[in-house]
Amino acid sequence: ASIGAHPDDDDSGMFAYMTKGEQIRVANVISNRGEGGQNAIGPELYQGLGVIRTSELLAARNIDGAEQYFLSAYDFGFSKTGKEALTFWNSEKLIGDMVRFIRTFRPQVVLNHHGSEYDSVTGHGQHQGLGEIVPYAIAAAADPAKYPEQIAEGLLPWTVSKVYQRGTGEVVIDRGEFDPVIGRSYQQIGTEGRSFHRTQSMANVQNLGPSVTQYLMVDSTIDESLKGEFFFDGIDTTLPGIASLAGDMEILIPFLRPALTVLDSEISSIIEDYNPKHPELIVERLVGVLTELKTLNANVGKSLVSPVEKNYIQTILTRKISETEIAILKTTGIILEVFTPQEVYTAGDSVKADFSLYNVGKIPVKVLQFGLAADNGDVVDKAVDTVIVNNGICKDTLSLTIDERTPVSRIFWTVEDKNIAVSPEDEAIINKPFRDYPVIGYAKVQIGDEAIIIKNPAQYRYRDQVSGEERDATAVLAPYSIKMSPTNIIVNKANVAQKIDLLVTVTANRKGTVDLSFDKADGLQIVAEKSSLSFNTPQSTQQIKAVLEIPAGYDKGKYDIKAYIRDGNSVISSGYSEISYPHIENQYLYAPSESALSVMDVAMADGVKIGYVQYNDSIPEYLAQIGINVDILTPEMISGSDFSEYDTIVIGPLAYEFRDDLVKNNKKLLEWVSKGGVLIVQYTRTGKWNSLNVGPYPSTVGSNRVTEEDAEMRILQPNNPIFNAPNKITDADFDGWVQERGLYFMNKWDSRFTPLLASNDIGESSQEGGLVIAEYGDGLWIYSAYAFFRQIPGAVPGGFRLFANMLSLPATRK
Ligand SMILES: [Zn+2]
Incomplete structure (x- = not known):
């Protein structure tokens, strides 16, 4: 079993080598589902992203042959130290999840993927934190006094024989080894598997040739001199070795070892005789093996071996029985x-x-x-x-x-307050990717x-x-699903009453009539076009328009609005969305049918015409809600226009990395800046940016981040219009930010750039590359690494106000 932190912390090539080259059962255990990351293929973030990444891991395992398991750590985003990660996580719970996995899967060897020093220099705190606690989990799994509730549930203690970590060591594996039966190298297979991590845009070419990786043994229960040059050296993995699981009690099942020895040589001979053109020729002998395995299993069951050892032996024999059945079904056809x-x-x-x-x-x-x-x-x-x-x-x-007891096809974990939550009856399946079919x-x-x-x-x-x-x-699926949009309603406080269009979508998977109602704060009104919905055909959907009325001068703040339907006595207040992509299986994600209303105060300069080059963010639709409208610049508009009709152009996060049309027309864009345009470039990742040279003057982007969303913010140029007009920015505007301050800050810039803001995580040096501007001709070029793509959808007032000030610069900088 390999235990790692994130969905991309696997080694698919090594897994393929182990499962297909060495016929070893491999588990990949990942601490979280990558919900804190960015999504390169669609709009899903947080839980939705976690669902896709879980499916992507299953797709990768489908290629490399390993099995996929999870722990319940929430991916809260980047952190720099193991200590910080372990403070966020509930380590005792996380160790318990690992113990549950070890007691269930019973691995002989554990690879602590982040156990090496290597990870402490990569600087990912979640790696360091996880690498640190794996040894505690291995020790606890073997100790029946630890996590006794699991023992009461029927799990048994399990002792891992050897523990490895990555890095120079005695185990040297060439994943580039070619498999003559499959016709590809294991690394090629692994690269195909990793190319399924599409939300992380990690696809790669499948190179032939050597690809060497090394591992070092760091702990074992076996004699050090027997550790050898492979993970399983010194561990009896033979069929007769199953008898050793009885320990001193083997004397009570004296028939087992000799019988398994005979079976072992019979199986070798069957494999030797296997002819792919005539697989049926070995069926009869495989059936003989199956009969013998079942007899042995029954006889062990009847023996006087104590329950724990009996369980160890019977679990493996049962697995061998099912593997033999699969072999029989496949060779029979x-x-x-x-x-x-x-x-x-x-x-x-x-x-x-x-x-x-x-x-x-x-x-x-x-x-x-x-x-x-x-x-x-x-x-x-x-x-x-x-x-x-x-x-x-x-x-x-x-x-x-x-019937009503069949659990609906739903994701069994939810995300609450930066924690993964499951209902008590689902605790036993915490290591599983999804609920069963x-x-x-x-x-x-x-x-x-x-x-x-x-x-x-x-x-x-x-x-x-x-x-x-x-x-x-x-x-x-549930009989009824109710969803309300928009899920975030952001209104600019004004002295006039405002009306917001709501759309309630009700899907009925059965015939029936339901009543629609709303919960809302005092003073708000919701008028729906109808309140009783009849469904005459199952699996039909109706959309009901409603209007939310907010009176003039309503207090600033956040309010919840809930829509629900009543079917007789049952109240339904959640709905599902189908998550569907070509590379993964469909999943259904349920969410409460509620909208968060934020009333805030954001001013925007008049007469500024804005263009937006979007990649995958949702900033424009949130700006529209407070009355700031932007034109989305299509590839045709970018190649066909000289941008002269725009005053401000905003580049969405990652757009320079994924929009070739943008890179191709960058010269034209800079020319437009020189004539007086204001260009706002949101964060982009290091590799591509630093090779593109798309800025006005030399600069590089680093992997510098400020991950603490409440990190102290220092305004370096207090007189700059960005902080003064039309919104006066104060400390309060940096309150309530979500997830992080910013990512991929500039780490080097020419003297013609001016940094405007500084911040840093506790204990780190000040980072000034998060908001950097440069005059270019008559215009202004801005690099913004601050995470507006999280603050604006997160309805953070200060995020809106600062962003509106940037958009207003053509008017306010004069
Ligand atoms: Zn990682």
């Missing part, structure tokens, strides 16, 4: 498909699933049973008595009624003397005219 005619179901629906069981192999197979199971434990099954021969199909249909189909087949079950999640399959076959797992 049995494929099960379970399709439902629609993707979405709700409580009360009958799921009608079409089963097709194919025999693509040469041996006739008898079908015994089909079954359909919901994750509440409900099952319908049907006996079958059909033999399918080569290229034959056995088809059938089963229907299962979804809600509907599973299975078939029982007779192969030789053994009855084997093959399972698959029910899927909705459809034809996409462009991409071809598409499949989505069948989902069970």
Whole structure:
């Protein structure tokens, strides 16, 4: 098992080497879901981003063959020290999550991905913090007195045999080794896997050739002289070695080791005889292995070995049984498909699933049973008595009624106050990526003397005219979903009453009539176009317009507005959004149907015409809410215009990195600045920026950040109009910022630049590269690394006021 901090802290090439080259079961454990990062492919941030990154990790594991697990640390963003990270995290809880994983997965070897000194110089605090606590978790997992509630739940203590970290050491692995069966190197496979981290834009070319990585053993329970040159040297990983798990009690199961020794040589001989053109030739012998493994497992069960050791042995034997069953199904050529005619179901629906069981192999197979199971434990099954021969199909249909107990297809963790929260009944699945599929189909087949079950999640399959076959797992969603937009309403306090359009979207997955109402603060009014909604067809959506009326002079502050529907006695106040991208499975994210209303005071100079080059931020739509309208500059406008109609142009975060049209037309943009334009460039990352030379004068961007969102702010040029007009900026404008002050500050600049603001994390030197301006001809060029892309959607008044002052500069700097 490899334990790392973030979704990109994995080594997919090494995983492929281990799983495909060495046939080792590998777990990748990641402390959080990367919810604090930036999203290179869509608008989702925080929990939504965490959901996508979880799915991206599963997609990567699907390529490299490792398994994916999680801990419940929240990714609160960048921190510089392990100590800071551990203060944010609840270390005791985090260690408990690791202990739960170790006691469940039972790894023989743990790679502490951040255990080395290397990480303390990379400067990522979450790495250092995690690397520091892994050894405590390994020790606690072995100690039945630690986390006793897990022991009470049925988990057993587990002792890890060896612990490694990255860095120069005795284990040297060449991930570039070529796999002649697969026809690619492990590093190529790994690079393909890592290219699924699309929200992090980490895709890469798949190079052949050597790719060496090294590991150092830092702890072990085995004799140091046996540590060898591979992770598992000195650990008995043979089949007969399973008997050693009995310890002193092996004497009570004397049959086990000799029987496993015989099986071991039989399996080697079967593998030797495997002929890919005739896989069926080994089926009968694999069935013999299966029968023997089941007999041994039953006999261990009946023995007098104590429950703990018995569990260790039976867990592994059960795994070997299931691996042998998979080998039998694959060599026989049995494929099960379970399709439902629609993707979405709700409580009360009958799921009608079409089963097709194919025999693509040469041996006739008898079908015994089909079954359909919901994750509440409900099952319908049907006996079958059909033999399918080569290229034959056995088809059938089963229907299962979804009752109220079937958990809806929902994400089981929520994000509350920079913490991951799960309900108590979900604590046991904390290490899992997602809840299990809600509907599973299975078939029982007779192969030789053994009855084997093959399972698959029910899927909705459809034809996409462009991409071809598409499949989505069948989902069970809540009967009703209610959402209200906008989720953030920001109004500029004025002496006139204001009316804000609200849109309430209600999706009904069943027929029915519901009543719509709102909760709101005193003095506010909401008028909806109707309050009773009838749905005559299931899976239909209605949108209801409503108007929020805010009286003149309403107090500045933040207010919650809630929309809910009533279906008889039940009140529904949340709705789901489908998260759907081509590289991941669909997920449904539920959120309360509420809007946060912020009443603030933001002034903007008159007559300033603004253009905005957007990459992925949502600043323009929030500006529009307070009456500042910007034109979004499309690639056509950028290449076709001389920008002369604009007074201010804003470049969205990361736009220089991802918008080639912007880079191509940069000269023209600078020319426009020289004629009097004000250009505001929001943060961009180091590599690309420093090679582009798109600024007016030499400068470089570093990876400098100010991560403490309440870091002290110092105004260096108090007379600059940025701090004075039309909004007078005071300390209060730096209150209530969210997540961080800023990122990717300039670290070097020409003397023609002037820094305007300084701040720093506690204990660090002052960072002045977060807001830097330069006169260029008659115009002004501004680099802003302060995180307006978080403050503005976060409805932070000071963020709006400072941003409005920057936008107003064409008027205020004269
Ligand atoms: Zn990381």
